[in-house]
Amino acid sequence: MWTPEASIPGDSGATKSPSPMWGGVRGGGMRPQRGPLTSATALRPFAGSLAVLAALAVASLFVGVGTLNPGALVSDPDAVALMFASRLPRTLAAILAGSGLAIGGLVMQTLARNRFVEPTTAGTAQGAALGILIVTILAPGASILVKTVVASIAALGATSVFLSLAHRLPPTQPFLVPLFGLIYGGVVGAAVTYIAWQADLLQLVEVWIHNGEFSGILRGRYELLWIALAFVALALWVADRLTIVSLGRETSIGLGIDYARMLQLGLVIVSVISALTVVVVGIIPFVGLVVPALVSRIVGDNLRQTIPLVAISGATLVLGCDIIGRLLRFPYEVPVGTVLGVVGALAFLAVLHLRPRHG
Amino acid sequence: MIEIEDVSFARQGTPVLQDISLSIPAGGVTALVGPNGAGKSTLLSLMARLLPLETGRISIAGKSVAHTRSDALARTVAILRQDTLVSSRLRVGELVGFGRFPHSRGRLTDEDRHLIDDALREFDLTGMADRFVETLSGGQRQRAMVAMAYCQGCDCMLLDEPLNNLDMFYARELMRILRDLADRQGKTIVIVLHDINHAATYADRIVALRDGRLVSFDRTDQVLVPERLEQIFGYRMEIATVDGQPVVLHHR
Ligand SMILES: Nc1ncnc2c1ncn2[C@@H]1O[C@H](COP(=O)(O)OP(=O)(O)O)[C@@H](O)[C@H]1O
């Protein structure tokens, strides 16, 4: 706490002290200090959210059209097959995609130095979709890996254009950046729709552009998402550098960081993660926006602490919404993106009303 | 310690610095003064490689600013810019801790933690260590920024108007800390000051710029004469002597 008497200029005997050290002068009255970088404070929400995610994951394994109860797993080979062919892949896909989407949003916000952008609205995901579409037209038989690589490159191109234009917008008007992002993403998305329409591939494109979902996820169709997890780990690896990058170019250079290289690395992280999720499950909006915003409100922006939390919360949100989507109109499914639209909006309202800690 | 040779710099075609050459010896406090727009921030930015050098050479502690790896320079020279905006939600302790990055690369050792605590104590921030920077007052934030630069542990510190937003008490305390760092640890400190009396009291040397040109570089007492001050600031000001110390009556 800031003691009132300490702010009175020239108070007490302090000014006559031979020592110019502030601490020596008035440190005595200070509250005992907590280590500023202790991880204990960061661990509590981390453990809590991990427990919630684990509970949801278990629930997800047993929710679906085919009845499956834990007991059957030991006796019934069909149940085991269902578990490993469908339920487990779907659960893992939701977790991997959710954490990837949230981290993609967080990193993109760090690069743009703006909290209101995310890959699915600012052109990254649309760029990825454009990449897949081009491969599908030019080389219909291409493997999913080739599609992913091309999608990543297209996403990288689209995001680079966005960022270089966004950095030129006046920093005094932070809402221009997301606004520009929305328009830009809309234009790229429209290009995708137009090309798909010309090529008679509209149905195929529909799922990437509008509503990603997990109902088609089976074993053999989601494993690429593990690469997204690798990029989440990469983001954690460079977390301190990313946090410094969020302090701006000058501070970064002053601390000896290669600012341009970090921007490029961040771009690659955002683009590859987005491309992977678009290829495997389609565009899932809101996660990259809502989750980093919530976590930032509660624990701040020190990425070494927030990246694990953001990843777990993203996974929890997406998995939770997928489960809700499976239950709402049972035995039919509501796409996860639709559920997220509602839940995301509610979460955002919560962000607005939540009092930040240490106000 | 700091060698500046024939440095010129233009911004959007307009010359902002012209043929600056000076050699600042190691150790001591050097005040950089001059009217608004004189080019002080630009010169400091060039010294700290925040702007690319166009013409001329700058070296700090024998390291050429243009040709030394940025991460190595970060252990030699720390810069506090004039208008640093912390838009991230970082706690004061975390922000100051990032000053250790050039040494720790993000893995804080016990020694690093000790130095961070030290910097917090030195700048009277210990009680605020867990608060978000965005919740501080302008002056408190400014102290956090100075503490971060201090925490970098460099022999050379470049400070662009660090007294901004500080009340009289903390402005004086900061100057005393800097004086102390120069005297006891032999730090080389270059500081942009607007109040010439702070320079008069705490600086060993004064570098004066006007319209991008070097107009004075001398011992403090040599610069504090009415003619030279008029040359720098463009108007006549009286100089009184109190306790044998020159006091510039610049506000009259
Ligand atoms: N980013 C910029 N773009 C263009 N001109 C600039 C920029 N920053 C400063 N200038 C100009 O360069 C000159 C020197 O500025 P500066 O070094 O900031 O002066 P000082 O710090 O002495 O007040 C001024 O004329 C200013 O208008």
Ligand SMILES: [Mg+2]
């Ligand atoms: Mg300036």
